[in-house]
Amino acid sequence: MKMTLMPQIFHKILVFLSLLAATLAHAQLSIEITGAGANRIPVAIANFAGDPAAAQVVTATIRADLERSGLFKLVDPGGAPLDENSPVNFGDWKGRGADALAAGSLVRGANGRMEARFRLYDTQKQAALGGAVYVTGNDQLRAAGHRIADYIYEKLTGEKGVFSTRVAYVVKSGGQFKLQIADADGQGAATALTSREPIISPVWSPDGSRLAYVSFEKKKPVIYVHSLASGQRQVVANFKGSNSAPAWSPDGRRLAVVLSKDGNSQIYVVNADGTGVQRLTQSAGIDTEPRYSPDGGSIYFTSDRGGSPQIYRMGANGGDAQRITFEGSYNVSPRPSPDGKSLAFISRRDGRFQLAVMDLASKQVQILTDSHKDESPSFAPNSRMVLIATEIGGRGVLSAVSTDGRIKQRLSIAAGDVREPAWGPFNQ
Amino acid sequence: MKKLLIPALLAALLAGCSSTPVDETSGAPVDSRGGSGVTPVTAGGLDSRGLPRELTDPKSQLSQRSIYFDLDKYDVKPEYQDLVAAHAKYLVANRGFKVLIQGNTDERGSREYNLSLGQKRSDAVKRSLVTLGAKEDQVESVSLGEEKPKNPGHDEAAWAENRRADILYRAPDGRGEF
Numbered sequence: 001m002k003m004t005l006m007p008q009i010f011h012k013i014l015v016f017l018s019l020l021a022a023t024l025a026h027a028q029l030s031i032e033i034t035g036a037g038a039n040r041i042p043v044a045i046a047n048f049a050g051d052p053a054a055a056q057v058v059t060a061t062i063r064a065d066l067e068r069s070g071l072f073k074l075v076d077p078g079g080a081p082l083d084e085n086s087p088v089n090f091g092d093w094k095g096r097g098a099d100a101l102a103a104g105s106l107v108r109g110a111n112g113r114m115e116a117r118f119r120l121y122d123t124q125k126q127a128a129l130g131g132a133v134y135v136t137g138n139d140q141l142r143a144a145g146h147r148i149a150d151y152i153y154e155k156l157t158g159e160k161g162v163f164s165t166r167v168a169y170v171v172k173s174g175g176q177f178k179l180q181i182a183d184a185d186g187q188g189a190a191t192a193l194t195s196r197e198p199i200i201s202p203v204w205s206p207d208g209s210r211l212a213y214v215s216f217e218k219k220k221p222v223i224y225v226h227s228l229a230s231g232q233r234q235v236v237a238n239f240k241g242s243n244s245a246p247a248w249s250p251d252g253r254r255l256a257v258v259l260s261k262d263g264n265s266q267i268y269v270v271n272a273d274g275t276g277v278q279r280l281t282q283s284a285g286i287d288t289e290p291r292y293s294p295d296g297g298s299i300y301f302t303s304d305r306g307g308s309p310q311i312y313r314m315g316a317n318g319g320d321a322q323r324i325t326f327e328g329s330y331n332v333s334p335r336p337s338p339d340g341k342s343l344a345f346i347s348r349r350d351g352r353f354q355l356a357v358m359d360l361a362s363k364q365v366q367i368l369t370d371s372h373k374d375e376s377p378s379f380a381p382n383s384r385m386v387l388i389a390t391e392i393g394g395r396g397v398l399s400a401v402s403t404d405g406r407i408k409q410r411l412s413i414a415a416g417d418v419r420e421p422a423w424g425p426f427n428q
Numbered sequence: 429m430k431k432l433l434i435p436a437l438l439a440a441l442l443a444g445c446s447s448t449p450v451d452e453t454s455g456a457p458v459d460s461r462g463g464s465g466v467t468p469v470t471a472g473g474l475d476s477r478g479l480p481r482e483l484t485d486p487k488s489q490l491s492q493r494s495i496y497f498d499l500d501k502y503d504v505k506p507e508y509q510d511l512v513a514a515h516a517k518y519l520v521a522n523r524g525f526k527v528l529i530q531g532n533t534d535e536r537g538s539r540e541y542n543l544s545l546g547q548k549r550s551d552a553v554k555r556s557l558v559t560l561g562a563k564e565d566q567v568e569s570v571s572l573g574e575e576k577p578k579n580p581g582h583d584e585a586a587w588a589e590n591r592r593a594d595i596l597y598r599a600p601d602g603r604g605e606f
Contacts, residue, residue, distance in 0.1 A: 198575035200539050219528060219596070219606045220570035221543060242547050242571045245540045258544070260571070264551070265544035286544040302541055309541055332538040346538060353537065375538060394582070420539075 029169075029186030029398070029418070033068060035408035040073040041156055044098035049083035050105035054114055054141055058106060061145025062152070064185065065163040069153065070407030077101075084119040090126040098123055100156055102148070104131075106141075113137060116144040120152055129155045142187060162380045164427040167387065168192075168202045168211055169398060173416030179213065181228065184380075184423075186411050192228055201245055201376075204424045205252050205272075211422070212236065212246040212255055223257055225272060236274040247290045247299075248272075249316070256280070256290035256299055267301055267318075280318035292316065293336050300324065300334035300343065311345055324358070327365060331356070333376060337383040342403060344377040344386045355388050357403050368405040378423045389419040478603025482518075489514050493595040494578075495553055496588065499534075502548040504556050512553060515595055516560030523563065524600030529553045531571040532578070532594070534587035539573055546571030549593045 045063050048055035066072040075098040082088075082103035093101050104118025119131035132151055136144040146163040153161030162184055171178045177199045182189040193199060197216040204211060209228060214221045221244045223237040237243040241260035248255055252272065259268050259277075267281040267290045280299070281287040286309070289302040293313075300313050303321070308329040314321040325331035330348035337344065340360070347356040347365070352372040358365045373391040380387070385400045385407070392410070396417030400409040412418060475484040483490045495508045504512055519525060531550030533542040550569035557567050579586035598604035 198572075200543075200573075200575065216572060216575060219530070220568075221572070240568055242543060244543050258540070260544075260547045260551070260569070265547055286541070286548070288544045289538065289540045302538070309538075330537065332541050348537070 028189055029182055029411045029413055031068060031186050032410045032412075033070065033408070034410055035406055036070040037402070037406050040071055041099055042073045042075050042097050043100040043102070043152070043156065044075040044077045044093060044096065046077045046082035046101060046103040047079065048104040048106055048116075048118070049081040049086075050107045051114070054106040054108075054138070055081070057141040058104075058116055058145040058148065061142045061185075062102070062149045065146060065149035065161075066152065068185065068409060069161075069163075070402065070409075071153075071157060081105075084117045084131055088121055088123075090121070090123050093121075093123045100129070100152070102152055104148070109135065114141065114144070116141075116148065118148055118151075120155055142183070146183070146185075159384065160382045160426065162382050162385070162423075162426070165381060166208070166424040167398075168204065168422045168424065169389075169418055170199050170202065170420040171413055171416045171418055172198075172396070173413075179211070179226075181424075192226060192231070193233075200420055202420055202422045203246055203248055204422055205248055206250055206425055207252055208425045208427070212248065214244045214246070223255070225255075234274065236272065237268075237270055237277070239277075245288050245290060247292060249292050250294060250296040256292065258288045258290065267299070281314070281321075282318075289333055291334055291336060294338050294340045300336055302332045302334065311343070325365075335377045335379055335386075336360075337379050337403075338381050339383040341383065344379060344403075346374055346377065355386060355401060357386070366405065368401045368403070369399070371399070374399075376420050378421050380423050381426045385423075387421040387423050389421055477605060478599050478601065479597055479605070480599075483597050490518055495549075495593045495595075497549055497591045497593070499587075499591065501591075502545070502552055504552050509556075512556045513560055516557045516562050519557060519562035519566050520560075523566070526566050526568070526598045527557070527562075528596040528598070528606040529557075529567065529569045530576075530594045530596065531569065532576060532590055532592045533574050534590045535574045535577065535582070536587070537574075539575070543571045543573035543575075546573045546593075549591075553593045553595070 045059055048059050063074055067074055075096050083105040084103055101121045101123055102118055107115045109115045114136050116134045116136055120129045122129050134144045134147050149163040150161030165184045166181055167184055168181050171180055177195045178191045179193040179199050180189050180191050195217050200214045202211050202213040211226045215224055221242045223243045223246050224233050225236050226233045237257050239259050239261035243259055245258040246255045254269050254271055256269050258265050265286045265288050267287045268277050268279050270277045283305045285304040287301055287303045290299045292299055297316055298313050299316055302309050303312050309332050310323055311325040311331050311334040312321040312323050328347055331345055333346045335344045343358045343360055345356055346353050353374050355368045355374045355377055356365050357368055371390045374388045376389045378387045385402050387400045390399050396419045398411040398418050398421045482488050485491055492511055529550040531546030533546045554567045554569040577590045579589040596605035598606055
């Protein structure tokens with residue numbers, strides 16, 4: 001597969017992920033890149049040597065990942081395969097404009113397993129930056145590509161890559177709601193739950209094995225915890241009234257939830273098995289959308305206690321709350337970044353609901369989109385991108401936006417509305 | 429609503445009197461009674477969901493289950509007080525029946541915040557019912573937020589239809605709408 005490279009920033013680049021994606025277009029998320037970083041690192045991913053079909057899948061995956069991140073500019077590697085032990089003509093690669101080069105091979109090992117080997121070079125320093133071997137099955141070649149892309153990303157940018165992570169989202173199509181899990185590039189979508197009633201607010205357990213969400217299958221909102229591998233579901237909160245807005249504690253042992261069992265919507269905490277419910281807030285208005293800070297010490301939430309919905313922060317055991325947002329009359333859906341440095345939320349400005357990010361140290365707020373119906377932000381585990389649901393042409397799509405607002409990707413499904421995204425944790 | 433209430437009451441009275449012999453001398457002249465003035469009522473009938481016809485017959489006020497709210501408002505408007513009172517009266521007279529009140533909002537804004545706003549609407553209806561004599565354990569108020577729009581449109585007319593609380597009934601034998 002040949003990538004189309006466009007030098008201009010913010011030009012639309014369609015990434016055709018694979019023939020498979022095209023044939024399954026109705027079920028797969030397709031990704032369109034609508035913005036890229038200003039200073040992209042030029043990198044060449046040579047055609048890997050060894051098994052040609054396997055090498056093609058792996059290198060195509062690596063290139064698509066790096067391209068999609070918006071941080072790299074792919075340099076044409078030419079045709080000849082280059083393995084991890086081939087001598088490298090650094091002058092030649094520098095001449096092509098590549099600051100970095102990856103070369104490797106796919107070799108069939110014992111019992112049908114594949115070995116993906118690669119080495120990464122700095123063409124300026126004329127030195128190897130490192131390399132690795134991943135043993136993989138034939139059906140896991142894309143996963144190997146994501147692992148290699150993560151390695152390259154981390155070596156060249158200094159932060160962890162998220163290409164091996166997964167996303168959860170809800171597709172509404174033909175009167176059905178499907179809770180789906182896909183790789184971060186939209187591939188390999190699998191349906192965890194199909195329902196005739198809405199599903200909202202999915203959140204990943206910190207270890208990535210379970211999702212908590214709100215399902216309306218009992219004619220009212222009830223919170224479930226769903227183990228992805230076994231498909232086993234457990235009701236965590238089904239009290240009289242509404243049960244919603246689950247949020248995992250960072251240790252995965254508890255969930256902050258919103259219950260109306262004692263009157264208006266208030267924040268409670270329950271054990272992940274549904275036992276030991278305790279009330280955390282005591283306000284006369286609405287308290288909802290709790291989210292733990294990454295250190296587990298505090299909870300951000302939305303409250304209308306001051307007359308309009310605004311974001312507040314309180315201790316993880318409740319108590320006094322400080323107001324965090326002041327600009328505008330509607331600031332909701334707080335999501336602290338995994339690195340603890342910023343807070344993503346949705347802000348209504350001139351009647352438009354837009355993604356905003358606050359730097360928690362300086363309290364500076366930046367609006368990151370120019371759309372009108374953004375909702376449900378979710379940080380990538382490396383805190384660099386925020387995934388949101390938005391609407392384009394009356395249809396629900398997902399959009400990933402970098403925290404500096406420069407890089408934008410759009411994820412859509414041909415035959416349905418996509419909403420309620422949740423970016424999973426790092427692969428463990 | 430008032431227009432509907434009167435025929436329903438008349439029908440109920442007529443049905444209640446049907447076994448009593450009519451005193452011909454005290455009645456109005458026969459030729460002044462239009463045959464079309466009588467609404468046939470089947471007492472004790474059940475619809476397919478196992479609920480009394482009284483709750484589902486379009487001619488009955490109790491078949492009206494939706495209470496609409498103004499934008500950013502969460503109180504039951506005066507024009508719906510009669511309807512809420514009729515439902516309260518039914519719950520007082522039929523203690524074995526339960527209702528689920530589902531609050532709804534329009535699509536604008538956060539799904540979870542809208543869920544809490546829809547809860548305020550269903551809570552308002554519940555408070556009215558309980559104030560008028562329904563028992564706490566007969567009434568559950570929940571919210572569907574913006575998730576189940578009655579009108580899927582994206583304009584003011586659609587939003588007005590979606591700012592709503594719906595009353596669902598369940599009979600003592602467990603059959604019903606929820």
